[in-house]
Amino acid sequence: MATTDDDRFAVEVRPVEGATVLALAGELDHDTAEPLRTALEAARAGGELRLLVDFSGLDFCDSTGLNLLLHSRLAVRESGGSLELIGLHQPITRMLHITGVDGLFPLHPDVDAALASGPRA
Numbered sequence: 648m649a650t651t652d653d654d655r656f657a658v659e660v661r662p663v664e665g666a667t668v669l670a671l672a673g674e675l676d677h678d679t680a681e682p683l684r685t686a687l688e689a690a691r692a693g694g695e696l697r698l699l700v701d702f703s704g705l706d707f708c709d710s711t712g713l714n715l716l717l718h719s720r721l722a723v724r725e726s727g728g729s730l731e732l733i734g735l736h737q738p739i740t741r742m743l744h745i746t747g748v749d750g751l752f753p754l755h756p757d758v759d760a761a762l763a764s765g766p767r768a
Contacts, residue, residue: 703734
């Protein structure tokens with residue numbers, strides 16, 4: 648399933664063994680965040696406990712995207728699950744480090760590495 652917000656941002660949601668991958672593409676900011684919010688809420692409502700957010704196709708993420716991920720992380724953790732980040736590029740890695748939240752999320756280079764690491768709580 649793919650959710651888009653004009654031509655600037657898209658979320659592709661796909662189930663994998665034991666998790667749901669949300670592959671992001673484009674620019675995640677205040678104006679484009681709604682499709683990701685909707686996809687995260689739908690995955691949680693569907694009972695998915697392991698969410699893998701793939702940043703490999705994302706060009707930009709601002710504080711709106713970061714706040715959305717932080718709130719979603721808390722909601723998933725309250726259900727006993729995890730929200731894990733995959734394929735981070737240097738600018739996004741730097742933003743996570745500068746804001747001090749890089750240690751809050753399990754980080755993986757790609758989907759295969761995340762799946763090989765096993766579920767996180």
